[in-house]
Amino acid sequence: MRSGAELALEVCLPRRGEVTTRDVRAVCGGELQHLQHVDLLVLDADGGVPIARSIELTEVRSGPSRRLALVCPACREARHLLLARGGALKCSTCHRYRTRRQAERTCTGFTKLGGQLEDQLLRLVVPRWRRTTPARMVEAQRLVQLLLDGDRAQVEKLRQDVSALQIVLESRQAG
Amino acid sequence: MKGAADVGLRARIYATDGTGEPGATLRLAAAETGNKVIDEHETTLVENDLETPVPVPPDDALLTHQERDGLEASIAHQSGARAVDAVANLTLAPVNLQRGHELRVAFEQADEDADVGGRLLQELVAGETAIALELQDVEAGLVSLLGKAIADPALALAVTKTLREVVGVGNAIRRRMENSLGAAENLKAQRRFMYAQRGRTGA
Secondary structure, X not given: OOOHHHHHHHHOOOOOOEEEHHHHHHHXXXXXXXXXXXXXXXXXXXXXXXXXXXXXXXXXXXXXEEEEEEEOOOOOOEEOEEEEEXXXXXXXXXXXXXXXXXXXXXXXXXXXXXXXXXXXXHHHHOOOOOOOOHHHHHHHHHHHHHHHHHHHHHHHHXXXXXXXXXXXXXXXXXX | OHHHHHOOOOOOEEOOOOOOOOOHHHHHHHHHXXXXXOOOOOOOEEOOOOOOOOOXXXXXXXXXXXXXXXXXXXXXXXXXHHHXXXXXXXXXXXXHHHHHHHHHHHHHHHOOOXXXXXXXXXXXXXXXXXXXXXXXXXXXXXXXXXXXXXXOHHHHHHHHHHHHHHHHHHHHHHXXXXXXXXHHHHHHHHHHHHHHHHHHHOO
16 A cells, blocks of 8 residues: 555656656546646746647557547657657657667767766656655765766876876976 | 698798798798698798697686676776775865855755755766866866977877867766756756645645
């Protein structure tokens, strides 16, 4: 048995620039079954103007039952997640949205300068569905310490490089 | 493969024949060692002392998966310990540390009821601020060095490469701070939304 507080915590975890059927269900409750569309005001993920739009509702098969879903305004497909980016509210396919790992997995900043650790940290700290647990926070704290230590080590290495270059310059000028 | 072993193709070196007669050295070498001559008109071959046995695989290649995992963990632990030792020796400038501390205090005052995740992100941003300021000092020193080394092409190239690396690290740190602050704001918005919905969900 879960308490009401835990259930409430699980239901309502909206993210900026994203709207899901869970969010809509949390706000509208039981009335959602009788609605044909919902009027949404979603904050833009890029910090732009919030998007106000009427989104149609539909049903999709989910095992033996049927579940409510949002209709993407661009492709008219049933989706559980719509993204607000660049002034448009569309599904991730229409936005050609890629996760950070997909977009940057070959970049130096992701592989060597702590981008991967940062991505893991943000996934741990800002959960979409799962609740925040003490174990996740311990892991997040470890990642924060790793990131800070790695950056300090980078700065120290660069500082040593600068010192070495300075010594070389002085020796050449003296010679 | 018997023929290859007989003529000792492994670990031989090619040598030019100083007499101008192809194969003379090879015939001489073959007569001394008892090996067969392949073709007199080929480039001459001379036996040397570099004949080495086939390398035996190292012992760790024959380890079981568990033993290998243990070995890797041990190596990782040792390198991690070295990294920790190195990091412990690092010192940031007091003024930069002070600025990071001031930022941490400002975050705490602005968002007193932040949850653990938000506090972690604020801690990360405050720590990264001190590092970013330190990196700016390094960058300034490097730019002044570039001005002095501009007459020396090799040194100027080295300075420029280091400067490029500094800028890359600085950009990565700044982007990390932006993302962390954005995520902290997301958490704050989630918390406010939960408080607003508390009465409606019965909690």
